[in-house]
Amino acid sequence: DIQMAQSPSSVSASIGDRVTITCRASQGISSWLAWYQQKPGKAPKLLIFHASNLQSGVPSRFSGSGSGTDFTLTISSLQPEDFATYYCQQSNTFPFTFGPGTKVDL
Amino acid sequence: QVQLQESGPGLVKPSQTLSLTCSVSGGSISSGFYFWSWMRQPAGKRLEWIGRIFSSGDTNYNPSLKSRVTISVDTSNNRFSLRLNSVTAADTAVYYCARESVAVATLDSWGQGTLVTVSS
Numbered sequence: 637d638i639q640m641a642q643s644p645s646s647v648s649a650s651i652g653d654r655v656t657i658t659c660r661a662s663q664g665i666s667s668w669l670a671w672y673q674q675k676p677g678k679a680p681k682l683l684i685f686h687a688s689n690l691q692s693g694v695p696s697r698f699s700g701s702g703s704g705t706d707f708t709l710t711i712s713s714l715q716p717e718d719f720a721t722y723y724c725q726q727s728n729t730f731p732f733t734f735g736p737g738t739k740v741d742l
Numbered sequence: 743q744v745q746l747q748e749s750g751p752g753l754v755k756p757s758q759t760l761s762l763t764c765s766v767s768g769g770s771i772s773s774g775f776y777f778w779s780w781m782r783q784p785a786g787k788r789l790e791w792i793g794r795i796f797s798s799g800d801t802n803y804n805p806s807l808k809s810r811v812t813i814s815v816d817t818s819n820n821r822f823s824l825r826l827n828s829v830t831a832a833d834t835a836v837y838y839c840a841r842e843s844v845a846v847a848t849l850d851s852w853g854q855g856t857l858v859t860v861s862s
Contacts, residue, residue: 668847670848670849672849678854678855679838679840679852679853679854679855680789680838680849680852681852682848682849682850685843685846685848685850686846686848689846691850723788723789725789725791725849727842727847727848730802730804730805731791731803731804731805731806732791732847733791734788734789734790734791735788736788737788
């Protein structure tokens with residue numbers, strides 16, 4: 637299986653901060669990477685697909701980049717509704733696998 | 743806008759079979775543009791991909807669960823189902839169904855999730 641790692645595991649930030657989360661795959665996955673936001677007790681919500689494509693309806697302060705094994709999710713100016721856990725997921729190879737998550741809190 | 747809703751028992755005894763159904767509304771499960779997937783998430787842990795099915799019945803499963811899992815589709819009722827045999831406490835988790843876009847292999851719509859506890 638392709639192992640997905642994320643760093644940091646948690647980040648404390650303030651409103652307006654720029655936040656960057658890193659995801660690393662154990663082998664190359666081209667651009668087959670998605671980012672999801674999950675709030676407590678809720679289902680994950682798709683933010684970014686194919687590494688850098690913003691899902692419809694997602695604010696433009698979210699952006700993704702990378703290819704191969706190294707990827708980043710950036711929130712350009714953190715808003716109150718952005719406090720959540722963020723997961724990366726690869727869909728290059730079965731079984732699809734998720735990262736351990738990065739919790740963004742105040 | 744498509745909506746997915748999981749249903750099924752919240753408590754299953756060890757060694758028995760976990761059965762869940764995902765009802766899809768606002769779109770046809772037979773559209774041909776999507777796979778229909780199951781994931782699970784034990785408390786405090788990362789998401790685990792269980793498998794997926796296409797409207798034709800073609801499936802892909804996580805090898806770690808393949809011997810115990812069956813995903814099926816009921817196109818006439820616009821729903822798909824998960825069966826997991828011989829469950830243990832390690833199968834306790836929130837189970838999610840989701841839609842995966844064929845074009846970009848991304849889970850773009852999710853059900854709210856349902857907690858299944860394995861306990862006697």
